[in-house]
Amino acid sequence: MSGYLDGQLDAFDAIYAALAGRLRGYLYSLCRDASLADDLVQDTFMQLHRSRRTYEPGRPVTPWVFAIARHVFLMQRRSAGRRLRFEETLVAEARRADRPRDDVAALVDREEVRRSLRQVPADQRQAVLMHHVDGDSFAEIAARLGIRVNAAKTRAFRGMKKLRALTKGSRD
């Protein structure tokens, strides 16, 4: 670990070789999805790299790494939950109609949402999709688009407001 803190890439390789297998097993036991566990292992090592200064020399590496891995798993689960809630909102909007609905009508509604989304200004649409569909945090969106966090929030909020107005308008 001290070699890695000194900036040696070979030392990182050694840490990866020593821990990746155990980490994968641990993450698989949490998520029960092999491909997701592989992704989470990569995310864990990226997060480990970003917070490497928090490692205290002389202390065991394993509890530090596994605590980061658990955090990465919890964050993934939270963003997946947010994505699911958004999809449920879309479905609920599609069902919110006066007459009894069938599957065809639901599909029409979903198409309506897609069509309305295309009418939302591009920058707002991008923020809505990144936050509500991809599950990115506003900080992540801000970093990726090179804007402030508040600007990302504003774009997503205005985009959702416009989307609601458009979907409501198309039904009225």
Next chain:
Amino acid sequence: MPTPKALRDAIGRDLKPTRPLPRPMLRALTLAPIAAAIVIGLPALHAFRGDMGVIGFVRAWGFSIAQTTGGLVIIALALRESIPGRTLAAGTVTTTVVGGLALPMVMVVLTSSRFDIGPGAGRGLVEGVACFKTSALAAVPAVIVAAILAARAFPLRPGIAGGLYGLGAGLMADAGLRLYCDYSVPSHVLFAHGGAVAASMVAGAFVATAVARARP
């Protein structure tokens, strides 16, 4: 198991020598000048309590220094909580919070000679709000510095870390306040002094949560 190429490239692009953070207690000592400024500055700016001569040096200054040290230790615990793999046990967190919130009352019980000194009739709320505001505002600089120190680490439970450093900062502020306010009626100590410490703790939890959400 070899490192995947994409991960290795990403790490390699950003890899440079990094100095580990100092130990939590050492980092908490960064706040010692602020603690000293509060304990000395708060009564110096307003007025020293009227019974300083009666309670004596140890019960006045000695207990305030002990309370400030307690606040610094709690901030050190918060900074330890901010390191992955070194999170505190639930029992430790509970004991610290309960003990910290009770400390202003305990200090009055240990140091006051009588427990009926309070604001005059009809002045309870005004004096209570004044003490609350003075103590809560005095804790702000310590909360800000502690938030910066914690954010330099990686708190996995930001609400707990923030609550603890807010509690520590609140106790440091109360250590100064008790050298200025000599009211010993339980209602005043509990709501004005204890309330300010609790408010500082809640503020710390909010700040830490907001900082964690803004983290990429």
